Amino acid sequence: GDFSKLLNLTDKYSRMDVRTNADTGHDSIVARDFGAKGIGLCRTEHMFFEGEKIIAMREMILANNREGRIEALDKLLEIQQSDFEEIFEAMEGLPVTVRLLDPPLNEFVPHNTRGQQEMADAMEVSLETIRKKVEELEEVNPMLGHRGCRLGNTYPEITVMQTRAIMGAVIALKKRGVVAKPEIMIPLTGTYAEMKMQEDIVRDTIAKVFEETEDSIEYMVGTMIEIPRAALMADTIADSAEFFSFGTNDLTQMTFGYSRDDAGKFLPIYLDKGILKDDPFAVLDQDGVGQLIKMAVEKGRKARPDIKLGICGEHGGEPSSIDFCHRVGLDYVSCSPYRVPIARLAAAQASIREMK
Template sequence: MHLLDPPLHEFLPTREEDFADVAEAAGVGIEALKARANELHEFNPMLGHRGCRLGVTYPEIYEMQARAIFEAACDVAAETGAAPIPEVMIPLVATRREFDLMKAVVDAQAKAVFAEKGREIAYLVGTMIELPRAALMAGEIAETAEFFSFGTNDLTQTTIGISRDDAGRFLTQYVDKGIFVTDPFVSLDVEGVGQLIELAAERGRATRNGIKLGICGEHGGDAPSIHFCEKTGLDYVSASPYRVPIARLAAAQAALKRG
């Protein structure tokens, strides 16, 4: 379960009717809400107050999500006798300390819920590797993180310094002129971003034998990207629902080719 990772520009109200709805739901005045939204404005929200940074400054947000995850898992176990194994994923980690702080929040909520429900279930806490620093420090992060999911959308943005939201204005020319073979947000930049994934996988495995590794993002539904994941020995890919059939076919083809 991917914990909250909101670039705030995607979540804050912008239209008058949105401000009115949120103000009514929150029980605050519209002008006070607009003032708060203005305070939270960021010039570059994709590199701003999001991911685990939100959890570090407002841990109650991740407490709420973790509690909901564990309560739901315990309820399923009570109803069916078979508990799911939640995999709680901390996003946008750059340092082990960030991860450890957020893991402590998750563990505390698990302990509290298990005490209230009178049962315990197995769970894992891992992280998204979506920043170059996280890839470089993967060996250290794996000392406490139990799995990695490579967030290739953000890892591509932060590695090549191009915003996915704005790149459509010029990436076609970059492909036409041979700067990129293809749009790096559609098919993984194996030479650059892929090198970071390979390095992080190697360092993570060196620290934690058998660590679970995968990718999530649009690249998880791209056949050449899936072939790279198979070659690198990743355990899974995840993609948008409409791309799942393509991903399954590509994964099967990659496995057969490698086998």
């Protein structure tokens, strides 16, 4: 009705696009209906937590060698490919940024005895084997541990499988006349070498897929900027990355040194005493975290003038943070499907403010 007319009017003023964070076909359709211009963050790990997928994932984790891992990953490939097809199809030719596997592997294994016994029965191994594996995967600080591109660089076969699933989906859709625009995003890079190693694996895999299918499509490879070092070194990382997406949740954690899971103990007191004006996980800290974003934008654009820049943390749906993103020159913000209308209004307001 009137509200959607208003939103369509606002889009004429906006310089930034609004995308959505979506991991399923259903979320993608909801966001499309709210006027999202693509997906800014599709988290692949959410696809692994259901039924047969979690079993194949656990087989991969339990495997003692590369061959065993590849066997389990082959099972996952088919499942992931059909998930991607659903999402790309829902977005009908709009860009979809797919983030490769981000969480540490210990998130995929059960941590109580009952769950471990069920896993042991399903895998036909002893409870002791499972216990030992779970212990091996334990980390003191998993948020800063073996996750993101660190996983992809130690187990390149994971990156290969996910890249194959993405491109397999895109090419299958092309055969059915559906256009898809994949943007493959490497998570948690902090150095050029990490990014380059992942980029090479992705591009080599895609070249093989093109050769096997005798087909090709356009795609992009980029990275999340969520480690402060990546923002400081953005010009070198831009030599390898065609786009940056600022993961402001983790960037905020690492810049403040606040663990998001533990900050509840002191944040309310800090807000009450006026030590902090806003919760930095809800409202982007423009002075500190914002400076890193600004620096990364400038360095990234200098090294690669046509670099695409967006934000996909929760701040992507918060009006004052959106205004900041507009001012530093981002191309899009991405937020949860139900915040898309608010973000569209905020993006238009930011443009209009600039005109005054």
